Amino acid sequence: MRDRTTRDLIWIASLWLVLGILGEVAANYALNTWYPEMFSQQGGVTAGAFAFLLRIVVPGAILITIILVYSAIRFRVPESDTRDSPAQYRFGRFFAWTWLGLSAALNILFIIYPGATGLLALANYQAAATSPLQVDVTAMQWQWNFSYPQYNLMNQSELVLPVNTPVKFMLQSQDVVHSFWIPAFGLKEDVIPGQTRELYITPNKMISTRVDPLARVQCAEICGIGHAQMRAVVRVVSQADFQQWVKQQKQPPGGMGMIMQSDMVSINRYQFNRTGGQPWQ
Amino acid sequence: MAIRTEAGQQRESFLVAAAPMLRALLWAAIGFVAGAWLVALISGSAFITNRSVTVGYLLALIGWIPGGGAWEACVKPAFGAAATWDEGRGIARYLRFNTDHKVIGLQYLFASAGTFLVAGLFAMAMRIELLTPGLNLFPNAAAYNVVFGVHGTLMLFAVAVVAIIGGFGNYFLPIMLGARDMTFPRLNGLSWWFVVPGVLAVLLSPLIGGFQTGWSGYAPLSATDAPGQVLYFLGVFSLGLSSLLTALNMIATTIYMRAPGLTWGRLPIFAWGMLGTAVLNVLWVPVVGVAMIMGLMDRIVPTQFFSAQGLPVLWQDLFWIFGHPEVYIIMLPAWAIWMEVIPVMARKTLFGYRWVVAGIAGVVLLSSVVWTHHMFTDVSNDRLVPFMTTTELISIPTGFMFLAAIGTMWQGRIRLNTPMLLVLMSMFNFLLGGVTGVFLADVSVDLQLHDTYFVVAHFHYTILGGMVFAWFAALYYWFPKYTGRMYNELWGKVFAWVIFFAFNLTFFAMFLAGINGMNRRIATYLPYLSGLNVWISIWAFVLGLGFFIPLVNFIYCWVRGPRAPANPWGGKTLEWQTSSPPPHENFEEEPVVKSDFYSYGEVEPESEMFRVKPRVGAAVSTAQEEKEEDGQ
Numbered sequence: 079m080r081d082r083t084t085r086d087l088i089w090i091a092s093l094w095l096v097l098g099i100l101g102e103v104a105a106n107y108a109l110n111t112w113y114p115e116m117f118s119q120q121g122g123v124t125a126g127a128f129a130f131l132l133r134i135v136v137p138g139a140i141l142i143t144i145i146l147v148y149s150a151i152r153f154r155v156p157e158s159d160t161r162d163s164p165a166q167y168r169f170g171r172f173f174a175w176t177w178l179g180l181s182a183a184l185n186i187l188f189i190i191y192p193g194a195t196g197l198l199a200l201a202n203y204q205a206a207a208t209s210p211l212q213v214d215v216t217a218m219q220w221q222w223n224f225s226y227p228q229y230n231l232m233n234q235s236e237l238v239l240p241v242n243t244p245v246k247f248m249l250q251s252q253d254v255v256h257s258f259w260i261p262a263f264g265l266k267e268d269v270i271p272g273q274t275r276e277l278y279i280t281p282n283k284m285i286s287t288r289v290d291p292l293a294r295v296q297c298a299e300i301c302g303i304g305h306a307q308m309r310a311v312v313r314v315v316s317q318a319d320f321q322q323w324v325k326q327q328k329q330p331p332g333g334m335g336m337i338m339q340s341d342m343v344s345i346n347r348y349q350f351n352r353t354g355g356q357p358w359q
Numbered sequence: 360m361a362i363r364t365e366a367g368q369q370r371e372s373f374l375v376a377a378a379p380m381l382r383a384l385l386w387a388a389i390g391f392v393a394g395a396w397l398v399a400l401i402s403g404s405a406f407i408t409n410r411s412v413t414v415g416y417l418l419a420l421i422g423w424i425p426g427g428g429a430w431e432a433c434v435k436p437a438f439g440a441a442a443t444w445d446e447g448r449g450i451a452r453y454l455r456f457n458t459d460h461k462v463i464g465l466q467y468l469f470a471s472a473g474t475f476l477v478a479g480l481f482a483m484a485m486r487i488e489l490l491t492p493g494l495n496l497f498p499n500a501a502a503y504n505v506v507f508g509v510h511g512t513l514m515l516f517a518v519a520v521v522a523i524i525g526g527f528g529n530y531f532l533p534i535m536l537g538a539r540d541m542t543f544p545r546l547n548g549l550s551w552w553f554v555v556p557g558v559l560a561v562l563l564s565p566l567i568g569g570f571q572t573g574w575s576g577y578a579p580l581s582a583t584d585a586p587g588q589v590l591y592f593l594g595v596f597s598l599g600l601s602s603l604l605t606a607l608n609m610i611a612t613t614i615y616m617r618a619p620g621l622t623w624g625r626l627p628i629f630a631w632g633m634l635g636t637a638v639l640n641v642l643w644v645p646v647v648g649v650a651m652i653m654g655l656m657d658r659i660v661p662t663q664f665f666s667a668q669g670l671p672v673l674w675q676d677l678f679w680i681f682g683h684p685e686v687y688i689i690m691l692p693a694w695a696i697w698m699e700v701i702p703v704m705a706r707k708t709l710f711g712y713r714w715v716v717a718g719i720a721g722v723v724l725l726s727s728v729v730w731t732h733h734m735f736t737d738v739s740n741d742r743l744v745p746f747m748t749t750t751e752l753i754s755i756p757t758g759f760m761f762l763a764a765i766g767t768m769w770q771g772r773i774r775l776n777t778p779m780l781l782v783l784m785s786m787f788n789f790l791l792g793g794v795t796g797v798f799l800a801d802v803s804v805d806l807q808l809h810d811t812y813f814v815v816a817h818f819h820y821t822i823l824g825g826m827v828f829a830w831f832a833a834l835y836y837w838f839p840k841y842t843g844r845m846y847n848e849l850w851g852k853v854f855a856w857v858i859f860f861a862f863n864l865t866f867f868a869m870f871l872a873g874i875n876g877m878n879r880r881i882a883t884y885l886p887y888l889s890g891l892n893v894w895i896s897i898w899a900f901v902l903g904l905g906f907f908i909p910l911v912n913f914i915y916c917w918v919r920g921p922r923a924p925a926n927p928w929g930g931k932t933l934e935w936q937t938s939s940p941p942p943h944e945n946f947e948e949e950p951v952v953k954s955d956f957y958s959y960g961e962v963e964p965e966s967e968m969f970r971v972k973p974r975v976g977a978a979v980s981t982a983q984e985e986k987e988e989d990g991q
Contacts, residue, residue, distance in 0.1 A: 083770075112871055124807040128798060135794040142761060142790055149768040150775060150783055153705070157774045157848075160929050162960035163707040165770035169965055174711055174762060181758045185751050188797060193747050196803035201740075254580040255671055257736060257810060261876035265806035268737045271579060271667035291885045292876045298810040301580060302571050303501040306881035 086152065093144050098137040105136045114262065114292050117314060119280040121264025123199045127192035134184070200265075204278040207244030213237070214248045217256035217269040220304025222295050229324050236311045237295055240320035241284050247277040257298035260312055262290055266298050286313040376447065379428045379455035386422030387556070394418035407567050409589050409658045416560060416593045424552045428456025433545055456552070458544035461941065464530025465841065466551045471522035474513050474558050475827075476906070481510035483903045486896040492886045503882035505569030505587070509561055512574040512591060516598040517558045519822050520640075520685060522830050523692035525554070525605055528633045530841060532609060534934040535627045537618025537952065539944040542611035550604035553597045560594030573880055575682070578665030578674040582657045592655040599644045599651070602688075606640035609633050618933070620952035627932050627956055628715055632695025635719045639684040639691075639726065647681035650674060672737055679730035687726040689822055690789070691719060693829035694760045697782050700836050701767045702957045703930045704779040709957035710766025714759045721756030725749055735805045743802045750800040757793060761786065777851030781832035784859045788824025792817055795870065810880075813873025816866045824862055831855075831909065838913070839923030843939045846916045854908040861902035868895045932956045 109129050116125045153163075216223040224234045237260075239245055249258050251269040258277065259266035262285060267277040285293045297308035315323065374381075395415035399406045425434055432444035433456075447455055452462045453469070484506055488496045497503045529547065533540055541547045564570060568585025576595075581588050613626070613634050626634075654674065656662045665674040702709045709715070731738055731746035764786060773779065795817045798804045808814060831854075838846045872891045877884055884892065926935040933956075937946050 113874055114876065121807070124803045127801055127803045128807070131798050131801060131804065135797055139790055139794045142765075143787060145765055146768075146783060146786060149765065149771075150773060153768065153771050153773045154775055155772040157776050159772060159774070161706065161772060163705065163770060163772045164960070166708045166958075166960045167710070167963040167965055168708055168958075169711050169714075170766060171965065173766060174714060177758065177762045178755070181755050185755060188801065189748050189751050192803065193751070193801050194744060196801065197740075197743060200803060251667075254583070255577055255737075259810075259878065261807075265803070266736055266809060267806075270671050270737065272669075272671065291887050294885075296876070296878055298878045300504070300571065300573050300577065300880040302584075303499065303504070305504070306500060306883045 094141050097140050101136045101140045105132050116264045117283045117285045118263040119203050119282050123196050124264040127196045130192050210244040210246035212246045216250050218252040220308040222310040238313045238323050239281050240317045241314050244280045249275045254301050255299050256301050259296045259298040262293035281314040284314050287311045376451035377454045383423045383426030386426035387419040390418035390422030391415040409586050412586050412589045432456050456548050458548040460529050460533050460541050463547055463551050467525030470554050471518045474517045478510050478513040481506050486899040489892045490896045492884050492889050500882040504571045505565050508570050508573045512561045519689045531934050532633050534945050535932050537933050537950040538616035541608045543608050547608050550601045553601035557594045557597035560590040564590035578671050592651045596651040599648050602640050603644045606637035609637040618950050625955045628698035629695040631716050631719050632691045635691045635723045636688045639688050643681040643684045650677035675734050679733040683730040684726045687722050689826045693826040696829045696833045700778050700782045703928050705768050705771030705773045707771035708959050708962045711763045715763045718756040718759030725753040735802050736809050747802050778832045778836035780855045781828050785828035788820050792820030811873035812869045812877045816869035819866045839927045840939050842917045844920035845923045847912050850912045857905040861898050865898040
């Protein structure tokens with residue numbers, strides 16, 4: 079009996095070694111291929127946490143799956159066979175306490191890293207932003223409005239940000255709960271009526287919605303009929319281009335700013351490069 | 360019952376059999392029209408308004424429940440009249456007020472299975488809509504919002520928390536405890552009559568505009584919506600009330616109705632699972648009930664509980680402080696079914712009984728303090744770390760279920776029939792649902808993935824992949840017991856493999872959609888996501904079709920299947936020690952329990968690495984044998 083058990087365990091360990099490595103390769107492939115590129119410091123934190131967790135849980139899930147499938151095949155008998163198993167026991171201390179120890183250790187690890195450390199990193203980015211660019215975001219059914227009080231620039235439908243500058247978003251809602259999400263920046267914050275909420279983001283690469291549809295403002299909390307289309311164009315540009323854009327937007331109506339604005343009225347008119355598909359709706 | 364006579368009489372007899380149900384429907388319709396009309400008359404407003412629908416629904420409920428027979432069985436006796444209610448025979452029993460727990464269990468089973476099919480059709484409509492980036496099926500996004508709202512509300516409040524608990528809990532808990540019935544049979548009878556109006560309210564809400572909020576009903580959107588939102592509040596309240604009444608009954612029954620010798624240390628795992636869910640229901644259903652009333656009052660008074668002048672986040676707290684325990688209300692019964700099926704099919708003693716019970720208790724305790732992980736994007740920073748910690752920690756007692764299942768299967772003699780196959784698949788699916796939960800428990804990852812298709816995939820892996828697979832395992836496992844006939848094994852296995860592959864191919868792709876920026880609850884999406892969505896939709900249609908296999912299998916075999924013996928699997932729990940189906944009041948003689956239910960062969964307390972001394976597992980005997988042994 080003990081010899082067979084040893085053989086079973088060797089089989090499982092070997093399978094785990096092979097499939098675990100394959101799983102890690104697949105996880106890496108998935109992270110490179112499927113997890114989108116992040117364009118902010120904060121997005122680096124959330125993507126890093128995701129990658130770390132994936133690399134740990136993939137081999138873990140593979141091990142348990144191997145044990146389940148191996149047991150089901152190895153200990154299978156014909157369905158007409160109703161004899162009791164020769165091995166009968168109520169408990170196995172070694173197995174149970176190892177299991178408990180491992181799951182507790184993994185929990186402690188995950189709570190500290192990437193859990194608490196991830197939050198700390200986000201908080202540190204916020205603390206480091208001593209003179210951020212302030213953008214007042216107003217959410218309403220079903221559009222976004224951006225104001226730049228430091229530049230006295232109000233009610234923009236497009237979110238233009240200078241690269242490598244910390245941005246402090248002041249989020250307000252005029253009606254129901256919305257959620258301010260820019261997928262390419264890697265985090266979101268709900269916008270709650272009656273509250274002003276803050277979100278710090280530091281874009282660290284230039285990007286625009288035209289190039290990557292994930293670089294868009296997207297409402298992520300159901301808010302009624304227009305929820306899906308509650309989007310806005312995002313452009314992360316160089317400092318010089320940002321100053322230029324501010325200047326253009328502040329020109330009197332009929333000037334350059336107006337043309338730019340009408341060009342940007344709705345994200346839904348855009349043809350996104352990723353697909354080359356048709357504009358819709 | 361004259362069911363087996365000529366066609367003419369058959370129709371007549373069915374009408375007679377269904378008379379109380381028809382009367383209930385009639386009284387409910389009269390109640391609704393009278394209530395709504397009265398309010399319209401007094402207020403001088405339209406026939407359908409928030410207030411008229413509320414009063415109409417309440418009067419419909421007051422008509423519906425007595426109409427089904429509670430008038431004769433409960434109300435009149437309460438005022439001193441003789442109880443004259445005939446609980447009927449044959450099919451008639453299921454179409455009227457009934458106090459037999461086995462009848463009520465099947466009433467719940469039919470209600471939740473029917474709701475599952477209807478709400479599943481709503482999901483199919485959603486997947487048709489998502490075949491293209493723009494609109495193709497629905498006239499506007501509002502209609503799509505209504506459809507996913509009805510799908511989610513029904514699946515969670517009328518299937519996930521009802522199917523196993525209301526169905527198998529009612530049917531098998533008293534039998535497994537060796538009891539003749541529940542402690543409060545009339546309360547039990549009443550509880551089912553709250554399910555149907557709850558389901559109908561949510562299902563029919565699209566007729567008056569439906570609701571835009573989805574199943575979580577976030578305020579203040581819920582206050583500005585069409586009048587259909589009122590039916591969401593009232594429907595969920597009714598369904599919650601049903602769960603609450605059932606939970607009270609289950610707790611009382613488990614404490615007071617156990618057979619002689621059925622000590623707490625021998626209590627079947629299924630009973631522990633039911634007890635755990637009942638405790639969670641008693642604690643938290645009242646909270647969500649209050650939330651529903653407050654949300655309703657914001658519409659009909661109108662108060663300002665959850666408006667911008669009030670506290671919009673309070674709704675989320677009240678909803679999720681029920682809503683997260685609800686996840687475990689869904690999963691505890693599913694785990695209990697794993698633990699019932701695995702020892703029987705593996706012919707092996709349950710590994711770590713006490714650890715399983717401790718796991719259930721741990722989940723019950725921890726599940727009440729994790730709800731804020733649904734609100735990481737809404738709350739102040741000081742709530743993040745504590746709730747991240749508790750959410751991570753709940754994986755430890757959950758892991759005990761896998762520990763016990765693996766320990767039991769190891770070195771067993773596993774029969775891979777349909778119930779066992781479905782249990783293994785449920786374990787695999789729940790494993791994936793669990794490990795993706797680790798990502799969502801992590802605050803920084805959640806800030807990116809919250810309200811995306813990653814979350815949609817995650818909870819479908821736990822609820823559809825985990826609970827519904829386990830529910831179907833139980834439907835097959837106990838089929839010979841509650842019908843007295845055998846299902847078709849081949850079609851059972853075909854079904855299991857079809858839904859296993861279709862489910863995984865559907866929902867795994869949703870993780871990828873979520874990672875790639877597809878947010879939840881959208882009828883239209885950006886074209887770059889269309890490839891994934893076409894893939895998801897096609898496999899979702901296969902999955903949807905797959906559920907018709909057991910429908911045919913069950914209906915055909917219930918009527919034509921071969922007769923099943925009392926104990927086809929060689930199970931040791933008490934439901935297998937009585938005839939199939941069990942007689943009225945379950946046992947010919949009161950059973951006496953002399954050993955636990957999960958011991959096979961010559962049991963050792965420890966696996967061979969820690970050999971102590973052997974102990975013989977005894978079987979169950981009846982009172983008759985007990986007396987004989989006493990006499991010797």
